[in-house]
Amino acid sequence: MAVISCNLTAAQTVRRLVLNSYLVRLLLIWVVSAPQAESRADDGKLPSVVPDVRVECSLKRKAGELFETEAFVAREHFKEDITPTARVRISWLGATFTRRYAIKVETEGDPSLHTYILRSPSNAVDISEELGARDETKLANVWCLLRLQANGESGALQTNSTPNIFFVRDGMGDLGVVDLLWGGAGWEIGASPIGSQRTLPLGTRVFSHGAD
The missing domain is CATH 1.20.5 (Single alpha-helices involved in coiled-coils or other helix-helix interfaces)
Known part of the structure; x- marks a missing residue:
């Protein structure tokens, strides 16, 4: 037992x-x-973009300081120039950007931007759908951030090998993607239609007016 x-x-x-x-x-x-x-998003899928920091950048003239004019004329700002006196060192402007965006004249919009990080490769259409109605920004927003990092300094814009993208309407009113990449000698600025099949890499930083 x-x-x-x-x-x-x-x-x-x-x-x-x-x-x-x-x-x-x-x-x-x-x-x-x-x-x-x-x-997970409402459809059960993990979101492609995750929120990051919020940034503020304004081109409006400050008291006692000569800054930018209220009307933002793109062709007066976006120029290839890597000389020491360049307002922003730009080493390359893509043909699509020059054709579609250099003709724009804007007034500055909302200076507050939300940033997101792409956590898996994705295309512009999917990213825009995730961000919703307030994904659009302006060229004035792009230029404002470039002025803060004119020589590739650290800041809101990434200066590594991954791009920064903005959803901006071109001179004809069509929404497209403007992308910035620091190339060492200067900023490389391109543009593409939002419906292109280009795959943006992991780590891409996305700028949007987003939701408050």
Whole structure:
């Protein structure tokens, strides 16, 4: 009887260990999956962009300081120039940007911008849909941020090998993507239609007026 009693106790111990291991696995699965479930979009998919910092940048003239005029004329600002006296060192302007955006004349919009980081490769259409109606910015916003990092200094714009993108309407009123990349000698500025199949890489920084 003593032997039988000992065997029963050992069996119970094994069952407890198996049960505890099973509970531990369930707990680990819940811990890993819970944050992902909370961050999923309404359609059940994980969002491509995650919120980052909020930035403020204004071109309006300040008291006692000569700054930018109220009317923002794109061709007077976006010029290829890497000389020491350049207001912003720009080493390259893409043909599409020059054709579609250099003709724009704007007034400054909302100086408050939200930034997002692309956490998986995606295209402009999907990013714009995730950001919603307030994804649009202006060239004046782009230029304002460039002025703060005219020589590739650190700041809101990334100066590594990943791009910064803005959704901006061109001279014809069509929404497109303006992208900035610091190339070492200066900023490289391009543009593409929002419907292009170009895949933007992980880590791309997206600028939007976003939701307050």
